[in-house]
Amino acid sequence: MMMKYNHAPVTRLFTEHFMLGNKHMVRSSLLTKAIWITYHQGPGELIKRTWRYLRKHRLRGVWVYRSRAHNYNLWLRMEAERIESLLVAASEDIARFPYKPTISIIMPVRNTDLTCLKRSISSVRNQAYPYWELCIANDGSDKRGIREVLESFQAKDKRIKVVNLPQCTGIVGATNAALSMTTGEFVGFLDHDDELAPHALLQVVRWLNKQPELDVLYSDEDRIIGERRCEPFFKPDWSPDLLLSMNYTGHFLVIRRELIQELGGLRPEAEGSQDYDLVLRITEKTNRIAHIPEILYHWRITPGSVTNRPESRARAFEAAQKALTSALERRGLQGQVMQIGEGRYRIKYKVQCTPRISIIIPTRDKVHLLQRCVGTIHERSSYKNYELIIVDNQSKDPATMDYLTFVQQRGICKVVPFTEPFNYAKINNFAVEQAEGEYLVFLNNDTEVISPDWLEELLSYAQQKRIGAVGAKLLFPDNTIQHGGVIVGLGGVAGHAFYGLPATDPGYMDLATVARNCSAVTAACLMMRRSV
Template sequence: MIRRAARKAKRIIKRILRIGNYQNIDVFRQWIEEVEPTVWNQGVLSYAPLISVVVPVYNVSSQMLRDCIDSVRKQTYENWELILVDDHSSWENVRQVLSEYSDMPKIRVIYREENGNISEATNTGLAQVQGEFIAFMDCDDVLAPQALYEVAYLLNENQELDFIYSDEDKITEECQATREGTFAIPVKDRHTPFFKPDWSPDAFMCLNYTNHLSVYRTEIVKEVGGLRTKYNGSQDYDFVLRFMEHTTNRRVGHVDKILYHWRERKESVAYDPNSKPYALEVAKKLKEEMITRRGLHADVEYVDGEYQYRLVYHNDTNEKVSIIIPSKDNFDILKHCLATIAEFTDYPNYEVIIVDNGSAQDVQDKINDYIAGKNIHYIYEKQTFNFSHMCNIGAEHASGKYFLFLNDDIGILHQGWLDRLTGHAAQEHVGAVGAKLLYPDSTDIQHDGVLNLTCGPSHAFSHMDDAQSYYFARNRVEYDWLAVTGACLMVDRAKFYEVGGFDEEFPVAYNDIDLCFKLAEAGYYNVCRNDVILYHYESVSRGLDNQDDEKMLRLAMERSKLYKNHPAFEGYDPFYNRNLGGYNISFSIQMQGAGDHEPLQTESSMEDFVIDFDTESINFMARINSVEYLNSLVRVVGWFYTGSLRVDSKRELYLVLRGESGRCYRVEVERFVSDEARRTYDSRYGNVGFEILVDKDKLEESDQKYQIGVMISGDKRQDWFVQWTERWILR
């Protein structure tokens, strides 16, 4: 019975954590109707550059072409020109539609005498532009009415930007824009939003994620020389790679709003990546040429199932890598780590440094016996545990050009791992390089990059199955992240000391996040290599922070210090996207705050309560998304699922706080429909989200911790169900 229940609970947890594998269409439609209208900027712009929209046209339906052209004509921004280049279309309707617009102000129509394909047609248009900036657009796609205004708005904030891209979504092939009143795309025809990160050069090396809408400084476009016919199919990708060789990472801007609607025609890549199989081979060739052009030491490698090629960098000079492993009283785990390093490391130049902060004498003896005759240095210094100090000591004794900080509970799984990490860490723009970490003997993700959410740093896709591909291949190709875990973190020695190494005022938690924040502030990009996959026997030696109350309190204090040191990153992650919500690791859309509502601003009502009933319940699962400390106030947000037990406005609903002494408080909650629960269980029963805002100073002082539970009334008023969670409020 117990085993069956455990297996069932595991399946339920799997379903909860797997919710981000797709974007629920109903949630996206709700987002379009409720959130999108609130995001647009307004006002008079002091700087209004002319933006030239260049559209190559070839054999497209009249309705699609009119939608494309009218979406430019109906822009809220006025200083634009539209250049339409017909690439000698064989369909008679194309010339007829173009003739309808040829005499309109700000529109120029060019008819080519022969078909030259998309690159030559685009270049014909580029030769005629007069604008300071150029926007590329396909003849069957649609701009949001505010698209060019939002681009100009960003340029008013930073006039040095050379390249601006936006978020996008897709529209159905049969979609037809409405023209009554405001030009718009019907909500029912929009789907598959791509809420992108800010400029991520390592992600772009794997895939052309910027895509639409993209706007470029005309002066540089002419220096680059436009598009190249030999790379038709991936001509935009080739163009941007060459464009970036004429500017810098700091001069790329991102509008985190959907400015472009990509038509999903059956013959287009938007519908099926296999629709243009030649484009994949072209992408490989253009990357190989780019490697030679830039003088990089790298190979191009196909990513199974993603229709993309990654770059695998090599450190051909084989500079030494110092693998620094903090450890204490953990010989068996340490021995396994060292054994897998020896077995799977074919990189020719590395050393291992073990930093021990106080192992017992018998453990010291075992370590010394094991490392005898090996290229392993053992540093013993008895001291209070301070991970940052131990790593800094290891760095002081290291002779390598690159530092790899590695937990002693890591297991290496494949050859080439160290070469791939070192090659990437050798890139000039790169700060910290991390690896994908899985839970032992499974495909469950433990770490694949760190998100800086509203509730604090959190591992992306934690506990989700790596057998699946998530959110535009985030767990497949190399994306940039604001932070990676210190359980496996490589960094160039010079860059490590440039930012001051590990801050020893973070003895246990957030020391790796602080280091990554400092690297980001210095202008470097932190990246996770998804092709370096290791096992992480998470916190075997030290224990988990969320299973000990003293550790939880320390965690909260160190989190507060983290944002005090880096205030610009509190609630902000340039490599995430604000439209995805501040409380989830799965890249699923969240409507507002931690759930589907506006966060509470006023304190919740709380009263003493005596629990004198059974706390076990059936078909009742509670989940706490976040416990957020806001000075004396604590915000708790979560949801629960009750199975067949219907929860409506007639039932009473409380959160219960139980102190160490047994004293309890019940707290009124703000309830809302939880889309997260609904997506997980696809049920109309019990999909309830909740939030409270409690003044912890009003809790009994004798109890320093309070366990959080969810309580609902049963079918009879005297019946109650309580589900205790593993989360606590700490005074």
């Protein structure tokens, strides 16, 4: 599933797919950023940005190593000021909200650390938005003090409901028991040792007032280890293909209650990955989904957490794989779910029939690149129902002209001359008029096929109606990433995700290893349906 990308000099292209959507990413270093700015925007822009940086941070900013943890701590300080201003204005904002739904928070409890349990419940009571209810199912806890803590909070706040189950029913049974007590229009999920940010429900309702038709909302999150907040996950906006690669929505998740009830709550057969299974089923019923780009949830990592127990993690990953397999069956998609990492999956979709593919390669001279590109396509591609169209944009080099004559006479390629001045879009549109294929591949002349099934991989995504274009990860000759999808706004107008990272680096939250939706993909290697 690989290709080389011989872009001054040699690069590789991997068919790890990026469909249309968007995401966040983190720059790996100041040096990588400087190289990127110089290459894409020129040395003048680099000098301008360097001057701004020095004025802001002085020389200390150049010499002090700023790790992700350090950067996050700095960000938290600034974020605390913003949150404080939100909380100060909360009462007035809420009074102006025309829509004030009740949010039901459900919490299954089983032998929780008492301090963590108190902090978790208190995080709900400390919400700036007052219209909530907390529905707790005590799942047969036999730890001393659990029932007393729950009863104490229930006596203090009438918005807290508790049901004590006589015996342990498991996470699914306890969650469904808590769900049965809810009366709110929306349901939020909170684990028994995690915490909500004080403005969590305020921001959820703020979004619902802007878009009252929403059915699902999810936020960014971070972790609490000891007393330290760390490992933030700044998530992309709604990305249906990323959801098939990982349960990225995670926490804080809020869903319209009637939708959950329609689906019958959580499924016992999905125990271990019940939340992933629910999100997959819910998102088959609605596309009215919003991402709140704020950290509203703090996931506590303790010695007894599933995250720290290898056997529990293995069961959860296996359950997630089964949930994905069930999702494919419900959606009528044929494919195999493969685990490629912890909680990371790849779907090998089955190609439907063998439609004709037109591979369009614009070129001008540089026969050594074109010859390698064409040669490896013919020699290494396992998919055979394709045509090669070379668009010659006024080549003058004799060797190039001889090669074009040779491949046309041998029936290797169709060569079509384009005699107008260079215009990439116009060249490709012209070539499409000459193409016979149901599917189109736009390919640079400096690419080289490595994996035989590259066309099958691209085609397996392009055949799905929800996907408009499929791109691939591009690597430089030093095995660093050149392209991993396009992010609008990065570096000014737009930029390549994961630029400069080593090819083996999984990227931020492993996003460089999985299929996901992007704002755009480069046409250095891009497949789409002709009908699009």
